[in-house]
Amino acid sequence: MSEISVPxxxxxxxxRAFKRTKFLLVYSSKGGVGKSSISMNLGAxxxxxxxxxRPANPPVAIVSIDEQxxxxxxxxxxxxxxxxxxxxxxxxxxxxxxLIGLIGHYRLVVIDAGGHLKGNVxxxxxxxxxxxxxxxxxxxxxxxxxxxGQESRKPTIRTCNLVxxxxxxxxxxxxxxxxxxxxADLRDAEAFIDEHGWDRPPSPIKHFRAYSxxxxxxxxxxxxxxxxxxxxxxxxxxQLASALGLHTANAELGAATGAVVA
Numbered sequence: 001m002s003e004i005s006v007p008x009x010x011x012x013x014x015x016r017a018f019k020r021t022k023f024l025l026v027y028s029s030k031g032g033v034g035k036s037s038i039s040m041n042l043g044a045x046x047x048x049x050x051x052x053x054r055p056a057n058p059p060v061a062i063v064s065i066d067e068q069x070x071x072x073x074x075x076x077x078x079x080x081x082x083x084x085x086x087x088x089x090x091x092x093x094x095x096x097x098x099l100i101g102l103i104g105h106y107r108l109v110v111i112d113a114g115g116h117l118k119g120n121v122x123x124x125x126x127x128x129x130x131x132x133x134x135x136x137x138x139x140x141x142x143x144x145x146x147x148x149g150q151e152s153r154k155p156t157i158r159t160c161n162l163v164x165x166x167x168x169x170x171x172x173x174x175x176x177x178x179x180x181x182x183x184a185d186l187r188d189a190e191a192f193i194d195e196h197g198w199d200r201p202p203s204p205i206k207h208f209r210a211y212s213x214x215x216x217x218x219x220x221x222x223x224x225x226x227x228x229x230x231x232x233x234x235x236x237x238x239q240l241a242s243a244l245g246l247h248t249a250n251a252e253l254g255a256a257t258g259a260v261v262a
Contacts, residue, residue: 017057018107023099024244025142027123027163030155031115033145034176036070037211039112040087042143044220045237046108046246047086054086059107061088065096065122066114070215077218086222096126099138103131108246111139117158127167141244142171146193148178148185153192160198174240175204177211201243205236 026039039062047060064071071089078085088106092098093114102109113123129138144159146152156173164171173193178186186204193200208229214220221233 017105018059019104021103021106021109022246023109023111023139025111025113025126025139025169026145027111027113027115027142027159028144028146028152028155029115029117029159029163030146030152033147033152033155034205034211035115035145036064036066036112037214038143038145038174038176038205039110040071040074041211041214041221041233042237042240043087043108043110044085044222045234046241048222049238050107051086054084058087060086061090061102061106061109062112063090063092063099063102063109064112065093065126066112067093067122068114069093071112073215074218074220077216079218081218083218083223085218085220087220093122096122097129099126099129100132103133117162123163127163127169137167137169139169142169143240143244144171144173144198145176146173146189147176148182148189152189157196160196171199172243173198173200175200177207178204179207201240203236203239205240206232208233 026035026042028035043060043062047058048054050059062071069091072091074085075089090098090102099109099111111126113126114120117123127137127139130136131138142164144156144164146156160171160173175186175189175193190200208224210221210224210226210229210233214224221230221237224230224233
């Protein structure tokens with residue numbers, strides 16, 4: 001975990017790896033809906049499919065701007081086991097403007113933001129950053145995780161209507177921790193999203209037990225031990241990446257028509 005300049009953190013002295021860096025915010029004003037889990041596992045899936053050989057300088061970075069800093073748990077657990085995550089992880093909650101320094105060094109940057117709305121200076125700072133190369137907002141799009149239960153609904157409304165829509169940031173509301181046996185709850189949650197006119201990916205992110213201990217195990221979905229969870233989780237994340245316009249099957253994170261981060 002680092003707050004130093006990106007070239008220094010990666011052992012580089014100059015040069016850029018990518019012509020365009022896309023920035024995806026993962027945020028909900030409700031805690032416990034899986035913001036960090038989605039950030040880490042979506043980022044890892046995109047990274048390993050873009051670069052299967054897992055180079056020392058991966059194409060994807062995860063940035064925590066949350067003082068809770070859950071991505072650090074993954075890093076510390078991985079380090080203890082001698083494992084290397086397939087993504088770079090940074091902590092910029094003290095100075096989110098450091099996000100600008102990532103431009104050109106990664107193809108995708110996933111921003112894991114803290115849940116509370118009032119007084120969330122790191123979030124508002126990141127939301128209002130401007131890309132100096134384009135003159136446009138730095139964040140290209142957002143994901144709003146939501147569980148199927150009723151308790152997720154008001155926070156989702158607040159997030160979409162108070163944070164993202166006023167800033168004209170395109171977003172998807174994604175249903176997380178979906179249980180296959182709770183089909184009625186899933187359909188009800190999908191109907192809630194549709195009634196508000198929000199976009200959602202075609203498929204939810206299913207619940208796998210491996211997610212609950214991934215941070216303490218220091219692994220992401222491409223390295224889950226059980227094939228069922230690994231393959232199912234990878235499929236969910238690849239479908240989500242495709243909906244976002246992140247074309248994980250090749251080395252280009254393409255600009256699909258209507259994609260959130262195109």
